[in-house]
Amino acid sequence: xxxxxxxxxxxxxxxxxxxxxxxxxxxxxxxxxxxxxxxxxxxxxxxxxxxxxxxxxxxxxxxxxxxxxxxxxxxxxxxxxxxxxxxxxxxxxxxxxx
Amino acid sequence: xxxxxxxxxxxxxxxxxxxxxxxxxxxxxxxxxxxxxxxxxxxxxxxxxxxxxxxxxxxxxxxxxxxxxxxxxxxxxxxxxxxxxxxxxxxxxxxxxxxxxxxxxxxxxxxxxxxxxxxxxxxxxxxxxxxxxxxxxxxxxxxxxxxxxxxxxxxxxxxxxxxxxxxxxxxxxxxxxxxxxxxxxxxxxxxxxxxxxxxxxxxxxxxxxxxxxxxxxxxxxxxxxxxxxxxxxxxxxxxxxxxxxxxxxxxxxxxxxxxxxxxxxxxxxxxxxxxxxxxxxxxxxxxxxxxxxxxxxxxxxxxxxxxxxxxxxxxxxxxxxxxxxxxxxxxxxxxxxxxxxxxxxxxxxxxxxxxxxxxxxxxxxxxxxxxxxxxxxxxxxxxxxxxxxxxxxxxxxxxxxxxxxxxxxxxxxxxxxxxxxxxxxxxxxxxxxxxxxxxxxxxxxxxxxxxxxxxxxxxxxxxxxxxxxxxxxxxxxxxxxxxxxxxxxxxxxxxxxxxxxxxxxxxxxxxxxxxxxxxxxxxxxxxxxxxxxxxxxxxxxxxxxxxxxxxxxxxxxxxxxxxxxxxxxxxxxxxxxxxxxxxxxxxxxxxxxxxxxxxxxxxxxxxxxxxxxxxxxxxxxxxxxxxxxxxxxxxxxxxxxxxxxxxxxxx
Numbered sequence: 001x002x003x004x005x006x007x008x009x010x011x012x013x014x015x016x017x018x019x020x021x022x023x024x025x026x027x028x029x030x031x032x033x034x035x036x037x038x039x040x041x042x043x044x045x046x047x048x049x050x051x052x053x054x055x056x057x058x059x060x061x062x063x064x065x066x067x068x069x070x071x072x073x074x075x076x077x078x079x080x081x082x083x084x085x086x087x088x089x090x091x092x093x094x095x096x097x098x
Numbered sequence: 099x100x101x102x103x104x105x106x107x108x109x110x111x112x113x114x115x116x117x118x119x120x121x122x123x124x125x126x127x128x129x130x131x132x133x134x135x136x137x138x139x140x141x142x143x144x145x146x147x148x149x150x151x152x153x154x155x156x157x158x159x160x161x162x163x164x165x166x167x168x169x170x171x172x173x174x175x176x177x178x179x180x181x182x183x184x185x186x187x188x189x190x191x192x193x194x195x196x197x198x199x200x201x202x203x204x205x206x207x208x209x210x211x212x213x214x215x216x217x218x219x220x221x222x223x224x225x226x227x228x229x230x231x232x233x234x235x236x237x238x239x240x241x242x243x244x245x246x247x248x249x250x251x252x253x254x255x256x257x258x259x260x261x262x263x264x265x266x267x268x269x270x271x272x273x274x275x276x277x278x279x280x281x282x283x284x285x286x287x288x289x290x291x292x293x294x295x296x297x298x299x300x301x302x303x304x305x306x307x308x309x310x311x312x313x314x315x316x317x318x319x320x321x322x323x324x325x326x327x328x329x330x331x332x333x334x335x336x337x338x339x340x341x342x343x344x345x346x347x348x349x350x351x352x353x354x355x356x357x358x359x360x361x362x363x364x365x366x367x368x369x370x371x372x373x374x375x376x377x378x379x380x381x382x383x384x385x386x387x388x389x390x391x392x393x394x395x396x397x398x399x400x401x402x403x404x405x406x407x408x409x410x411x412x413x414x415x416x417x418x419x420x421x422x423x424x425x426x427x428x429x430x431x432x433x434x435x436x437x438x439x440x441x442x443x444x445x446x447x448x449x450x451x452x453x454x455x456x457x458x459x460x461x462x463x464x465x466x467x468x469x470x471x472x473x474x475x476x477x478x479x480x481x482x483x484x485x486x487x488x489x490x491x492x493x494x495x496x497x498x499x500x501x502x503x504x505x506x507x508x509x510x511x512x513x514x515x516x517x518x519x520x521x522x523x524x525x526x527x528x529x530x531x532x533x534x535x536x537x538x539x540x541x542x543x544x545x546x547x548x549x550x551x552x553x554x555x556x557x558x559x560x561x562x563x564x565x566x567x568x569x570x571x572x573x574x575x576x577x578x579x580x581x582x583x584x585x586x587x588x589x590x591x592x593x594x595x596x597x598x599x600x601x602x603x604x605x606x607x608x609x610x611x612x613x614x615x616x617x618x619x620x621x622x623x624x625x626x627x628x629x630x631x632x633x634x635x636x637x638x639x640x641x642x643x644x645x646x647x648x649x650x651x652x653x654x655x656x657x658x659x660x661x662x663x664x665x666x667x668x669x670x671x672x673x674x675x676x677x678x679x680x681x682x683x684x685x686x687x688x689x690x691x692x693x694x695x696x697x698x699x700x701x702x703x704x705x706x707x708x709x710x711x712x713x714x715x716x717x718x719x720x721x722x723x724x725x726x727x728x729x730x731x732x733x734x735x736x737x738x739x740x741x742x743x744x745x746x747x748x749x
Contacts (some may be wrong), residue, residue, distance in 0.1 A: 073311065080335070081339070083423075084426055087426055087427065088343065088379055091427075091429075091430075092372075092375055092379075094441060095437050095441055096369070096371065096372065096375060
């Protein structure tokens, strides 16, 4: 196997692992809600936890964070993404709770 | 048997309205005519080889342009129908349910199926040429984007004659758009038409972002890049972050309607206000992302026709980027009456803050013109019309941003006049300016200026007489979306003037179609490749450009590189050619789009089996692409040399 092929294989494995982890982290809250396994506060905490874990999984496995080549682009994109995500989530919570 | 077919047909096709029968007949006639012409002239093969399977960004741009002009016609007819109904009090030209459908389709079509594709038409036609690239970063994905948009738009338009149009407004506010209140397939057409074309928009956003970041000619640092490309970059940033919100929102609405969930209904613990909150998180950035490329067009046009370098290049870039970030912080101003006063105060201020970078841009355009040698060519005329129109539109926007005052005039005709003024005055005038500007580059001939002048004045006079009265009507209390009004309201004279204006704009559009048809036959050929004495790289190659754009990729030294090389008499003509690596045409994007259409159609009528067939088709198309071996080819150096010699080559 050539070096390039190895790289592709490594990328591919990372995508498969990330994809499976994301699906598992989506199924957990779904099951918790469907079968009413926790009380309300715990349920909200569990959903938020699964969501943040999935965020980290996707960042780690899909976003090529470890690549040194395009550090600048990655950092800027990540920063803007986080700003927008915080605005969407936090802003909605602020707007809808009064 | 016959009976059941009859009942099915009565449900399936929209019946009972002469307008719709007229549409049925004209759709049938046009289809027959198209099939006849293609068969008679033996053009089917040509159509498939040259257009339906193309991955060439220039051809995809032309297809976007044609599709968006057709959609402008459809949306414009909707507008004229509404204005005809409102020309007189107590008119019964359109019953209120038809009126609801027509304002819904007018809004959705004009924003999502006219403004967006017209914007992508300019992206495709200009960006790779302007940054010195041979194509976009992902040519195949580009074709997928186009066909997703095209089939999404067709699905949406089908609702007019089959199943019934959506009628819950252009943003389909819940709970009106929920299954309890909008049962029929109309609302499903809305969801799937937009979801499918939304895939295309998101993919285009990513495609052009990567193209601009990765494919610039050597030496073209970001801060030497032409401003149109900068505006595309900022617009793509907004697309990438905003469109997922739309997808999720409409996805949740679909889950509500199809699976009986209650995200946006009160009875199951949801809240309709969540929908309004989410849809505007996409909706506000959306209107900025369509206007930013128009700003880019003005920057190019003003600089070219004033024969001056753009004033304040760095501040222009800064303004574009800050608008694209700020656009995510203003969404609540669409529903001030829903939120708390503290929230209102914050969003009123962020909204007003947008006026600062926009103002910077307007001043920069003015300073560029100041002491320039201004040439009154068609693109410049539209730019000059834009400045005062957008200025007034922007200032009424600041008026609407004042939260306490907004409580008085929100959802009145004042608002209607405001957003048409920024969308027509900004986006439409901007894209017209861009089309007139780059037309000779893409098609190889210039458009007739006299007919263009008629269109220009009809559009402008029509625009002002349509929308200025509507500001007054808003202050007189006329609510938006009202299908009729009484004599005693005193709204008749202004409404009548407004209707006349709308028809003048319609006449302007007809002049533009005439202008195009006339110029195809009689237009002046552009043999130089540089008809306007341009400044940026796209003018250094022949018009229309060969399929590989640049025989040799130019090396850039400064901003407006081509202009300075012209001044110094330096030739950009290459002496040595190399073979060129090109992507191969592929039928997969078109086929995938057709399967999306089938899937969307099935889900619209809740025929799950058809939906699944369509989705399987989409999956198979993706796998088929993955297994495809021969995706590219080389144009040999000798052939490049031959082509360059026959078309004149770079200057």
